[in-house]
Amino acid sequence: MTVSVLGAGAFGTALAISLARTGRPVTLWARDLADMDVARENTRRLPGFTFPETLAVTGDLSDAAQSSILLLTVPMQSLARFLTQHTKFLDGKTLVACCKGIDLTTGLGPAEIIRRACPAATPAILSGPSFAVDIAAGLPTALTLAVDDGHALQTALSTPNIRPYRSADLVGVEIGGALKNVVAIACGMTIGAGLGESAHAALMTRGFAEMQRFALSRGARPETLSGLSGFGDLALTCSSDKSRNYAFGLALGRGEPLPEGTTIEGKATAKAVSNLAKKIGLDMPIADMVVAVLENHLTVNEAADMLLTRPLKEE
Numbered sequence: 001m002t003v004s005v006l007g008a009g010a011f012g013t014a015l016a017i018s019l020a021r022t023g024r025p026v027t028l029w030a031r032d033l034a035d036m037d038v039a040r041e042n043t044r045r046l047p048g049f050t051f052p053e054t055l056a057v058t059g060d061l062s063d064a065a066q067s068s069i070l071l072l073t074v075p076m077q078s079l080a081r082f083l084t085q086h087t088k089f090l091d092g093k094t095l096v097a098c099c100k101g102i103d104l105t106t107g108l109g110p111a112e113i114i115r116r117a118c119p120a121a122t123p124a125i126l127s128g129p130s131f132a133v134d135i136a137a138g139l140p141t142a143l144t145l146a147v148d149d150g151h152a153l154q155t156a157l158s159t160p161n162i163r164p165y166r167s168a169d170l171v172g173v174e175i176g177g178a179l180k181n182v183v184a185i186a187c188g189m190t191i192g193a194g195l196g197e198s199a200h201a202a203l204m205t206r207g208f209a210e211m212q213r214f215a216l217s218r219g220a221r222p223e224t225l226s227g228l229s230g231f232g233d234l235a236l237t238c239s240s241d242k243s244r245n246y247a248f249g250l251a252l253g254r255g256e257p258l259p260e261g262t263t264i265e266g267k268a269t270a271k272a273v274s275n276l277a278k279k280i281g282l283d284m285p286i287a288d289m290v291v292a293v294l295e296n297h298l299t300v301n302e303a304a305d306m307l308l309t310r311p312l313k314e315e
């Protein structure tokens, strides 16, 4: 089983490097190759990590799509368009979505987007606590790989520093990865605005309750949310300023200029989740609060007051 990685951002590049370090041939496809094939490094998105010899880079999707396993590492809001534009190369393959989020236009997660665009493909989700720089640096990581009947895929995606655990709960795994980014923005805002570590812990915990509520409403298994792709990624993303979502929240809370040109998946996903929850009458106050701050309806302090003055209830 050969592997290609489609999308040469930080994460796609890190996965390709780790897979290729095993000595297996791996192809990394980039929309814009820039100097990657000459420099043997992704100087724009993941500088400092030289490509192993077995890593081929290409700007030709038909070439990369020769592999049977294709890792999809374009950002979530680009996924649907990317798949429909290139269906002829992708349908029938094992398509492993590595992006985290919910599509704002359709309210769908990556698995259903894959099923609709490429009905003959096998959809899978790879998600869990793993910063691109950690993977590229060879540090240990453990992720969840959600797929129906995925033993061979699990072996194909294992490397000395990526340990994938199998799951059959695609919905639960993709929702954990999507919603932890929304909670991370909220946690960053809280610390940035000086509201303290106790408030941060409270938000993480109530954010986790929100993740579970939303996931269960969509048919996820409760235990999935307690695993790597849920609690695990929430713990990482809400507590490290290496997270772009958390760092974005920090900047918002501090009133600093917001980072530009980076992928902050939680912004669109907060809106998508808040819209979906309203339609089915699900209470998602943290996602709603993040949307209200992003759309300038509330300041961070007003949003915190709003959360604290909600009617008292049982935990």
Ligand SMILES: NC(=O)C1=CN([C@@H]2O[C@H](COP(=O)(O)OP(=O)(O)OC[C@H]3O[C@@H](n4cnc5c(N)ncnc54)[C@H](O)[C@@H]3O)[C@@H](O)[C@H]2O)C=CC1
Pocket (backbone or CB within 6 Å): 007, 008, 009, 010, 011, 012, 031, 032, 045, 073, 074, 075, 076, 078, 082, 098, 099, 100, 101, 130, 131, 132, 133, 262, 263, 265
């Ligand atoms: N960076 C990280 O540590 C991790 C990222 N992820 C997820 O991976 C996904 C990608 O994130 P990063 O690689 O970090 O983003 P990035 O911001 O480093 O790069 C995004 C890449 O996607 C390319 N791209 C955008 N739209 C495209 C399109 N339509 N067709 C082809 N290429 C396109 C851009 O040119 C860029 O190279 C996100 O969903 C993120 O949540 C998951 C785990 C860790």
Ligand SMILES: O=C(CO)COP(=O)(O)O
Pocket (backbone or CB within 6 Å): 100, 128, 129, 130, 131, 181, 184, 233, 236, 237, 242, 243, 244, 245, 246, 263, 264, 265
């Ligand atoms: O998903 C990630 C780590 O698991 C990366 O988080 P950010 O997208 O917030 O950087």
